[in-house]
Amino acid sequence: MLIENVRKKFIKLFKEEPLLVRSPGRVNLIGEHTDYNLGFVLPAAIDNAIYYAISPRNDNNCKLYSVDLDEDFNFEVDDLKYSEKRWPNYLMGVVDQLNKTGIRISGFNCVFGGDIPLGAGLSSSAAIGAGLAFSLNHIFNLGIDKLSLVKLAQKSENEFAGVNCGIMDQFVNIFGAEGRVLKIDCRSFEYEYHPLANDELRIVLCNTMVTHSLADSEYNRRRAQCESGVQTLQQYNPEIKSLRDVPLEHLFSHKSNLDETIFRRCKYVIEENERVTNACSDLEKKDFDSFGQRMYESHRGLRDEYEVSCPELDFMAEEALYSDEVIGARMMGGGFGGCTINLVYESNVKKFKSFIEKAYKKKYNKKPPVYICRIEGGTQIIS
Ligand code: ADP
Ligand code: MG
Numbered sequence: 001m002l003i004e005n006v007r008k009k010f011i012k013l014f015k016e017e018p019l020l021v022r023s024p025g026r027v028n029l030i031g032e033h034t035d036y037n038l039g040f041v042l043p044a045a046i047d048n049a050i051y052y053a054i055s056p057r058n059d060n061n062c063k064l065y066s067v068d069l070d071e072d073f074n075f076e077v078d079d080l081k082y083s084e085k086r087w088p089n090y091l092m093g094v095v096d097q098l099n100k101t102g103i104r105i106s107g108f109n110c111v112f113g114g115d116i117p118l119g120a121g122l123s124s125s126a127a128i129g130a131g132l133a134f135s136l137n138h139i140f141n142l143g144i145d146k147l148s149l150v151k152l153a154q155k156s157e158n159e160f161a162g163v164n165c166g167i168m169d170q171f172v173n174i175f176g177a178e179g180r181v182l183k184i185d186c187r188s189f190e191y192e193y194h195p196l197a198n199d200e201l202r203i204v205l206c207n208t209m210v211t212h213s214l215a216d217s218e219y220n221r222r223r224a225q226c227e228s229g230v231q232t233l234q235q236y237n238p239e240i241k242s243l244r245d246v247p248l249e250h251l252f253s254h255k256s257n258l259d260e261t262i263f264r265r266c267k268y269v270i271e272e273n274e275r276v277t278n279a280c281s282d283l284e285k286k287d288f289d290s291f292g293q294r295m296y297e298s299h300r301g302l303r304d305e306y307e308v309s310c311p312e313l314d315f316m317a318e319e320a321l322y323s324d325e326v327i328g329a330r331m332m333g334g335g336f337g338g339c340t341i342n343l344v345y346e347s348n349v350k351k352f353k354s355f356i357e358k359a360y361k362k363k364y365n366k367k368p369p370v371y372i373c374r375i376e377g378g379t380q381i382i383s
Contacts, residue, residue: 045176
């Protein structure tokens with residue numbers, strides 16, 4: 001057991017019984033590139049997780065140990081410096097945010113490790129940051145509410161680790177619930193739950209194992225293109241502050257005022273927001289076929305209109321749909337690599353896994369890692 005490993009290591013190093021906390025990875029079922037357009041996303045926390053063993057100290061020292069990397073790192077609460085080791089920054093960033101907010105804590109002992117694949121798009125980084133924020137809030141009795149923890153963890157990744165991430169990952173890490181997806185309004189931070197029960201369905205992630213170097217520059221370019229679309233559309237309706245505010249008819253009626261590429265980018269985002277809302281109605285009706293159809297429409301939009309897919313992702317998603325085992329499939333995350341997300345009946349999971357492994361191996365001559373996930377709760381204390 002992962003958690004037992006983490007606990008034993010902690011006791012060996014620090015000779016006391018720690019608090020144990022589980023902090024999950026996440027998937028996003030639908031709603032891609034909608035977060036920075038202040039629209040909707042539909043993530044869920046999964047069973048892959050980081051486990052924390054942690055306890056407060058009486059001095060200013062913070063002693064960290066990463067089980068997975070077999071590395072330790074020490075720092076003092078009031079002396080934080082960016083580390084070339086990279087991983088400590090996700091943790092120091094949290095302490096940095098507490099300092100900036102004027103919340104004083106003493107040092108702590110901390111051992112952590114888990115089974116979220118690193119850098120695969122399941123947000124291991126947010127699991128680390130938000131998991132530590134949650135743990136420190138508990139052991140030091142800081143009384144920080146959940147939404148403030150989310151914002152603090154997001155800012156810590158932005159400012160200390162230097163990653164320009166949105167709020168989705170930390171949000172679902174803290175607010176996730178077993179057997180339910182979370183619809184988040186990325187403007188108001190209102191949220192609602194919809195059922196996607198674990199008894200019959202699994203979420204299967206297929207890792208293309210590629211990361212095309214375009215990812216960062218194209219991401220920034222998409223953001224700029226959406227902003228440019230908003231600026232043009234605003235001239236005809238000053239109420240428009242983001243693509244979130246644009247009805248599809250409004251976009252079409254100003255098609256001739258927009259550059260052809262900008263038009264397609266905006267169309268994708270507006271339709272994707274609608275898909276998220278409609279996908280939630282599908283879940284309430286248990287209409288998984290319709291839900292799966294929307295996942296594929298999302299993929300098509302990302303491929304043809306938003307143009308952030310790549311041949312490997314297209315292959316993975318299309319193969320999945322040719323097989324009879326999959327309800328819906330699409331690329332997940334920013335694009336240009338990473339995983340596809342597939343919704344699969346539990347009874348079909350084994351067959352699908354071996355099908356997709358074979359197909360990918362035949363085409364690209366490498367066996368892709370496949371992760372089979374259930375929807376679990378957000379970060380919580382394990383007694
Ligand atoms: P993602 O969040 O998609 O998994 P990122 O690149 O944002 O990918 O974050 C991955 C980084 O987070 C790793 O390079 C490492 O620094 C840190 N990290 C993630 N999981 C662990 C872990 N189990 N132990 C130590 N560091 C980790
Ligand atoms: Mg990350």
